[in-house]
Amino acid sequence: xxxxxxxxxxxxxxxxxxxxxxxxxxxxxxxxxxxxxxxxxxxxxxxxxxxxxxxxxxxxxxxxxxxxxxxxxxxxxxxxxxxxxxxxxxxxxxxxxxxxxxxxxxxxxxxxxxxxxxxxxxxxxxxxxxxxxxxxxxxxxxxxxxxxxxxxxxxxxxxxxxxxxxxxxxxxxxxxxxxxxxxxxxxxxxxxxxxxxxxxxxxxxxxxxxxxxxxxxxxxxxxxxxxxxxxxxxxxxxxxxxxxxxxxxxxxxxxxxxxxxxxxxxxxxxxxxxxxxxxxxxxxxxxxxxxxxxxxxxxxxxxxxxxxxxxxxxxxxxxxxxxxxxxxxxxxxxxxxxxxxxxxxxxxxxxxxxxxxxxxxxxxxxxxxxxxxxxxxxxxxxxxxxxxxxxxxxxxxxxxxxxxxxxxxxxxxxxxxxxxxxxxxxx
Amino acid sequence: xxxxxxxxxxxxxxxxxxxxxxxxxxxxxxxxxxxxxxxxxxxxxxxxxxxxxxxxxxxxxxxxxxxxxxxxxxxxxxxxxxxxxxxxxxxxxxxxxxxxxxxxxxxxxxxxxxxxxxxxxxxxxxxxxxxxxxxxxxxxxxxxxxxxxxxxxxxxxxxxxxxxxxxxxxxxxxxxxxxxxxxxxxxxxxxxxxxxxxxxxxxxxxxxxxxxxxxxxxxxxxxxxxxxxxxxxxxxxxxxxxxxxxxxxxxxxxxxxxxxxxxxxxxxxxxxxxxxxxxx
Numbered sequence: 012x013x014x015x016x017x018x019x020x021x022x023x024x025x026x027x028x029x030x031x032x033x034x035x036x037x038x039x040x041x042x043x044x045x046x047x048x049x050x051x052x053x054x055x056x057x058x059x060x061x062x063x064x065x066x067x068x069x070x071x072x073x074x075x076x077x078x079x080x081x082x083x084x085x086x087x088x089x090x091x092x093x094x095x096x097x098x099x100x101x102x103x104x105x106x107x108x109x110x111x112x113x114x115x116x117x118x119x120x121x122x123x124x125x126x127x128x129x130x131x132x133x134x135x136x137x138x139x140x141x142x143x144x145x146x147x148x149x150x151x152x153x154x155x156x157x158x159x160x161x162x163x164x165x166x167x168x169x170x171x172x173x174x175x176x177x178x179x180x181x182x183x184x185x186x187x188x189x190x191x192x193x194x195x196x197x198x199x200x201x202x203x204x205x206x207x208x209x210x211x212x213x214x215x216x217x218x219x220x221x222x223x224x225x226x227x228x229x230x231x232x233x234x235x236x237x238x239x240x241x242x243x244x245x246x247x248x249x250x251x252x253x254x255x256x257x258x259x260x261x262x263x264x265x266x267x268x269x270x271x272x273x274x275x276x277x278x279x280x281x282x283x284x285x286x287x288x289x290x291x292x293x294x295x296x297x298x299x300x301x302x303x304x305x306x307x308x309x310x311x312x313x314x315x316x317x318x319x320x321x322x323x324x325x326x327x328x329x330x331x332x333x334x335x336x337x338x339x340x341x342x343x344x345x346x347x348x349x350x351x352x353x354x355x356x357x358x359x360x361x362x363x364x365x366x367x368x369x370x371x372x373x374x375x376x377x378x379x380x381x382x383x384x385x386x387x388x389x390x391x392x393x394x395x396x397x398x399x400x401x402x403x404x405x406x407x408x409x410x411x412x413x414x415x416x417x418x419x420x421x422x423x424x425x426x427x428x429x430x431x432x433x434x435x436x437x438x
Numbered sequence: 439x440x441x442x443x444x445x446x447x448x449x450x451x452x453x454x455x456x457x458x459x460x461x462x463x464x465x466x467x468x469x470x471x472x473x474x475x476x477x478x479x480x481x482x483x484x485x486x487x488x489x490x491x492x493x494x495x496x497x498x499x500x501x502x503x504x505x506x507x508x509x510x511x512x513x514x515x516x517x518x519x520x521x522x523x524x525x526x527x528x529x530x531x532x533x534x535x536x537x538x539x540x541x542x543x544x545x546x547x548x549x550x551x552x553x554x555x556x557x558x559x560x561x562x563x564x565x566x567x568x569x570x571x572x573x574x575x576x577x578x579x580x581x582x583x584x585x586x587x588x589x590x591x592x593x594x595x596x597x598x599x600x601x602x603x604x605x606x607x608x609x610x611x612x613x614x615x616x617x618x619x620x621x622x623x624x625x626x627x628x629x630x631x632x633x634x635x636x637x638x639x640x641x642x643x644x645x646x647x648x649x650x651x652x653x654x655x656x657x658x659x660x661x662x663x664x665x666x667x668x669x670x671x672x673x674x675x676x677x678x679x680x681x682x683x684x685x686x687x688x689x690x691x692x693x694x695x696x697x698x699x700x701x702x703x704x705x706x707x708x709x710x711x712x713x714x715x716x717x718x
Contacts, residue, residue: 084572138620139539143547146528146591153588154554157565164564226459229452234445243701244460247467250700251693252649254667258674259470259689262682270469303462311708364561366652371671391561398564399656407564415561422556 025114026107035110039117043126048106055102059095066092073167074179082180083169090159094151165408174402187409197406200382200393207294208389212363215301220355222302223309224347228339230310231317242314249307257371260300264372288377290386297387301368305358309351316350317343356425360418366391390414467693474686495687506661507688510669517579517586517665518647524587525594525643526636532591533598534624538610548596555592567656577659585657586647594639597710601635602628638710641703648696666692 021039029035032052036045070089074080113123124132165187167173169180191197226245230238248256263269264286272283286296320343328338348355366389369375375388375396383401384393390410397407475491499507535541536548566585567576575581605628613623629636651667658664664672670692673685700707 083568087569087572136541139535139541139544142531142535142624146532146595147547149528149584149588150554150591153566153585154562154592157562157569158557160565160569161562164568226456229455232448232452234449235452241456241460244463246701246704247463247697250697250704251467252667252696254649254651254670255689255693256466258670258685259466262473262674262685263466263469268682270465303466311704315708371651374675395563395652395656398567404564404568411561411564415557418561419553419556426552426556 019118021117022111022114025110025117029107029110032103032106035106035114039110039113039123041113041123041126041129044109044129048102048109051102052106055099059092059099062088063092063096066090066095070163073181074175077179078176080179081175082167083175086163086167086180087160090156090163094156161408161411164404165412167405167408169404169408170406171402183405187405188413191406191409191413196381200384201410203379203382203386204384204388204390204393207387208363211294211297211389212359215298215305215365216359216362218298218302219305220309220358223306224313224344226306227310227313227317228343230314245310246307248303249311253304253367254371256304257300257368260296260303261372264296287373290377290379293373293377293387297368297372300372301362301365304368305362309354309358312351312354313347316347319350320346353425356421360421363389363418364391364414365389366395370395470686470689470693473683474690476683476686479681479683495684496691498684499687499691505684506664506669509662510664510666511691513579513663514648514665514667517583518644521583521586521590521647522640522643524583525590526640528587528591529594529598529639529643530629530632530636531624532595533602534628536595536599537602538607538628548599551592551595555596563652563656566653570657576657577663578657579663582647582654582657582665585653586650587643590643590646594642598632598635598639601632605631634706635710638706641706642710645696645700 025035025038027035028038033045033047033049036042036048039045065085066088069080069085070092072085073082074085116123166182166184167180168183168186172178173180191201230242230245235241263271266272266283266285266287269286271286276282276284284292286292324342325338328342333341369387369389369392373385373387375385375392377386379386383397383403385396388396391414394407394410394414397403397410472488474495475493476488477490477492477494499505502508536544570576570578570581609627609631610623613627618626647665649667650665651671654665654668655671658668661669661672666688670685670688673681673688
């Protein structure tokens with residue numbers, strides 16, 4: 012390039028001057044833009060100086076004296092301060108980049124944009140940001156902010172005894188995580204709850220998938236009559252809101268007036284079963300209920316897949332003398348599993364976090380003496396109890412982190428296998 | 439002859455299995471409907487077809503002086519509809535930007551959505567509770583609507599973006615040549631063509647808050663603000679069995695309209711979930 016031969020150093024000068032926002036733009040003779048960067052920076056600093064000052068102090072100390080300081084308010088302000096600083100750094104970075112790019116253009120002898128062109132540029136390139144702004148704003152406040160809050164909370168001792176405004180909350184590092192794995196009471200409860208969560212997820216989900224596939228294949232026989240009405244009945248448990256069904260089941264399994272003990276089991280001459288007071292039977296009931304609630308979704312999905320399997324495959328297999336079972340093993344099942352594999356994985360993660368059925372059926376009970384979790388609590392319902400009945404916010408946050416790591420790991424593993432990551436315009 | 443025998447046996451067995459499945463599915467439905475007509479408050483001595491069927495429990499629910507049920511119904515519909523409008527508006531704007539524009543931060547934005555979508559929105563329930571508490575938004579529908587709408591954004595934006603990608607870009611370009619602005623292309627060309635996916639997104643945005651229990655349970659405190667899920671739960675958890683027949687009537691009144699809505703729009707649900715499951 013000839014321009015570099017002239018050894019002008021506008022890019023470096025502009026970059027260096029832009030350490031004070033605006034100066035680089037002035038140097039590049041873009042007075043309007045420089046002015047805007049300058050004003051923006053000044054007003055940013057003035058408007059947020061207090062917030063950033065208090066926020067950073069608060070997030071580091073979580074308050075020093077009572078009753079002046081409220082630790083959780085300070086933590087919240089701290090997160091906001093960090094977010095504001097991030098936005099500030101972004102503007103600062105844009106300022107540096109702008110000065111550098113325009114300086115480089117001058118080095119290369121390319122004419123710079125006039126004010127009118129700059130305005131057009133902003134309105135052209137700004138449009139997608141304008142469209143994204145409301146959604147992102149909402150996401151930051153109701154999704155990202157709470158997540159940051161939980162992450163930070165898991166490193167504090169926020170609980171009933173360290174609860175503002177009467178007490179201060181302190182940073183305790185990874186003590187919550189250490190406690191969960193080393194203190195007997197926490198470790199035992201965690202292991203109990205975790206192992207039941209795994210057992211629950213495995214049996215409830217696998218069962219609902221197996222039933223769904225079985226019924227879909229059954230309904231796919233050509234010479235069956237009344238298919239439409241039967242399919243509608245099979246979808247019905249999915250159509251009724253789950254919270255209604257679960258509460259109805261809680262009534263049906265009730266030991267004093269429920270229909271299961273009084274009508275059905277009595278009709279077969281079987282003694283009453285303690286569905287809600289004996290952990291084993293509660294677990295059985297929960298898994299059975301989840302079968303009922305969960306199979307229609309799989310049924311509907313698989314029905315769709317089955318209709319797309321070409322008939323020639325079966326005809327060829329029949330010619331080769333394959334039995335019904337062999338056709339199912341070699342054609343139907345692989346086709347189904349291939350088509351709905353991603354959905355099956357989401358079914359497992361859904362049940363892993365299936366708060367509704369656990370909580371609404373029996374509140375995670377029956378209770379276990381000396382534990383904060385009931386005998387059928389899964390991780391998410393235990394977190395709920397720790398938060399709302401025993402006010403163990405710090406521990407609950409730490410367990411939430413452990414749970415999220417598991418869920419995200421599974422989800423990442425799944426998404427790596429799907430198209431989303433491979434789309435050319437994604438990368 | 440023997441293949442005919444085989445066929446008969448296969449069909450008979452199939453019908454037996456189907457009949458058993460239907461009984462298991464329909465029994466709870468019949469039981470709750472029967473209970474709702476059962477005279478008296480408790481179920482002792484009741485049967486599926488009650489002898490002195492009564493509409494009293496339904497009348498009780500509609501008696502606004504005695505019961506908050508209608509209020510809960512109204513709250514739920516209000517929350518669901520506002521959430522739906524808010525979510526659909528934001529999702530269609532974001533999906534359009536992600537689908538049609540190449541801008542700095544696009545890839546990171548999409549990645550953020552993908553990761554946020556994996557985190558169940560109640561994983562942050564402690565934070566939502568504490569934040570609602572200290573900002574004074576606890577026990578308001580406003581907080582609940584914002585949380586619902588925010589939680590719907592990541593997954594549904596991906597869903598809608600996937601559909602927008604399939605609308606040919608030539609349409610935008612020819613409109614641009616004719617002098618249409620960014621917003622006009624979005625409003626007059628893309629949105630009408632995207633109606634099917636917007637219907638799916640709207641459906642999800644309505645049903646998700648309707649069937650949610652946990653977020654409503656932590657945010658709403660006073661009885662007149664409850665949604666149906668929380669109200670119905672309190673109805674039987676506070677005095678279990680004593681009001682069971684009224685609870686049954688309340689359940690029936692929720693289950694029937696929602697089931698009809700669901701069954702008639704089933705196709706959209708399945709198409710949406712299939713697309714969401716395979717495309718991420």
